[in-house]
Amino acid sequence: MDMQLHRDKWQIHVKHFYEYITTRLLHEKTVRIAGINQVDITRDIGNLAHVHFAANMFSLPLKTAETPKGVFTEHELWMAAAVIFASVFHDFEPTKSHPLRKVARKLAQALGGLIEMNVKTVIGTSFASKLIDSYRESDNPLAAYGIHMIRALTETGMSAHELAFSQILPTAAAMIPIQGQVFTQLLDFYLGPGDQHLPDIQKWAALDTAEADDKLLHYVQEGIRLNSTFGMYRHANVEHTFEEYGRQIHVKPGDNVFCSFVDAARDASVFPNPDVVDLDRPMDSYLHYGMGPHTCLGKGMSQIALTAMLRVVGKLPGLRRAPGPQGELKKLPRPGGFYVYMREAQDSVFPFPTTMKVHFDGSVPEMPTTAKE
Ligand code: HEM
Structure with missing residues (x-):
């Protein structure tokens, strides 16, 4: 029996959204050169899918061809989130600390202000906010979750300002770059040292069954275990x-x-044969979402999102790295097994991956009919 029958509605919505947005971005961003499809799977797919997710959930005004009056373009929103996150967790270069914090503060104020406006329309009692609210709930399931989350948080007595700046902004600013980073890291593994598993990933990606979901989820977990930081x-x-x-x-x-x-993550007492991809490892042995009372709040959502993305990318026929440096994830080692990544022009480094180009044959899979933005 299909696992989807046993899933909560939100899980199905998240899965469908990520299958939809990954496919849509592939359609938009792939260029065809001399019969070969090329796409920057990090810059334009892995990093942007979560921008669209957060923008939908928290009604952030993305500036797109359809919505030219929006505030941030999709790449700007990714960069804003990455800079805010970096100013908290990657502020380790003394000569860059001051400008980093200055820019992060400016971006956080702009983004937080937009989130606060959205919170006010959600908790507001005015006729206008009720009207916007009813429109959103029926039109977009992710926005409906965002609205319910905001309402639940207001029951703690927090003001719209506190809620925006202490809860939603940090969550959105963290999830966008982290999810993007993990996606690139796991794909970098399956296009590199773990590439013998790619045919099996492609086999499962072609199926939309509970078993396929489960296999792909295990591939995601193993890819993160073996290649994430x-x-x-x-x-x-x-x-x-x-x-x-x-x-x-x-x-x-x-x-x-x-x-x-x-x-x-390679401790043999927890992960026997630690360097090997093993799809039978217990799900609760993985560490990367943390443990105990502060376990990652987005764990379930992240696993569904990354599994959906791996399925869509796994459907690309003949998926492989673009030849030469543009297909490599250029990174510089840091202590503790960590890395910083070279930017596209290779003139500076950044805490998150910004570019990795891939090629594939044939065509991008058809848009799924299950979800819309
Ligand atoms: C949908 C995406 C995600 C969301 C919304 C999210 C959200 C959160 C939140 C709100 C917390 C704080 C929990 C608390 O303190 O009680 C948290 C913690 C954490 N998250 Fe996530 N997260 C996401 C993705 C990820 C990913 C992809 C990873 C790594 C693979 C990750 C790793 C962690 C870890 C290790 C902690 C614990 C930090 C600590 O205890 O110091 N998260 N996450």
Whole structure:
């Protein structure tokens, strides 16, 4: 029996949205050169799908050909989210810290202000906001989730300003670059060291069954485990001494410790044969969404989104890297197994992947009929 019957409605909506937007972006962004299709799978697909998701969910005014009066173009919105996120989590270059924080503040104020306006129309009681509200709910399921989330959050007593700046803006600004980064990292793996799995991914991508969803989800989890760069800060509760990078490290209770997941994700006691893609690993063994009370709130949504995207990209016949440097994900190593990425012109680095071009044969799959924006 199809797993979709056992799914909550929101899961089906998220899946359909991501299948729709990934296909639509592929149609829009693919160029055909000498009979070969080329697309920047990072810049124009992996990074932008989540921009559209967040824009739909939180009614952010995207500037597109159909909506020229919008405020941010899709690439601008990605960059705004990436800069805001980087100013919190990647502010490690002293000479760039001041300009980074200055720009991030400006962008956060602009984006947060637009979110606050949306929150006000959702919780407002005016005739106009009710009218906008009823239009949105019937027209767009993702916006309806955004509206319900805003309403639930207002029950905590937060003002529209607090809600926009302390809840929605951080969530949107984090999910856009993280989701994009993870998608590129897992695809980089299956177009690189894990490319022997690509034919099997393509086989499952062609099927829309519960079993295919499950296999693709496991491929997503394994791709993230083997090629992603995550970690988090934790307060130490116990004293501990260990060696890392040739140095003795002494941790005292109360110390703030950065725990990288890169090595932990290959811990053979948790992941037997750690360097091998194994689709039978228990889903709760994966670390990359965190653990305990602060486990990632977007875990379920992220897994459905990335699985849907892998399915669409897995349908591209003859998917392969573009030849030469443009098909490579150029990155520079940082301590702890982390990376920074070269920008397209290769003149500077950025905390998130910005470009990786692929080729494929045939044509982009037909637009799914299941969802619209
Ligand atoms: C739909 C996309 C996503 C959304 C909406 C989202 C949202 C969130 C939120 C709100 C939290 C804070 C939870 C809390 O403190 O109680 C969180 C935590 C976390 N998220 Fe996500 N996230 C998303 C995608 C991801 C992805 C793709 C990863 C990595 C693969 C990830 C890894 C984490 C981790 C490790 C934490 C825990 C951080 C800590 O405990 O310090 N998230 N996420």
